[in-house]
Amino acid sequence: MKVAMQEPVSVRSFRRFISETLPAALAKVVPLANYQAEQVAPSVCRVRLTVSAPDGPVTVTYDALPFPQADGTFFEDSKKIVVMTASSNDLEHAEIKAVGEQLADEILPRLAPPPPLAPPPGS
Secondary structure, three states, rough: OOOOOOOOOHHHHHHHHHHHHHHHHHHOOOOEEEEEEEEEOEEEEEEEEEEOOOOOOEEEEEEEOOOOOOOOOOEEOOOEEEEOOEOOOOOOOOOEOOOOHHHHHHHHOOOOOOOOOOOOOOO
């Protein structure tokens, strides 16, 4: 009998955050023209985003962002780290958050539209 293996919850959580949650949230605060997230190595991902600007599109690339290993762990200083939290010690009733939900809790409230552009000097 073949058993289908699913990705660990922390990998699914991170993938959902980096490819769905984050770009949707960014699009609410900036004119997001393009967004790409891709895993480029077993524990590394790249995010490239393009924002429309008055002088033309601006693209920013974040290389070498951490990405969970296939087993759901991250590496930091040669140590394996599992990024999961529970809202209480009563795990039967606790809210469990994987890395993607924790990143959303931390990052999304901080996203804000950029300030308006200042007019060019002398105008």
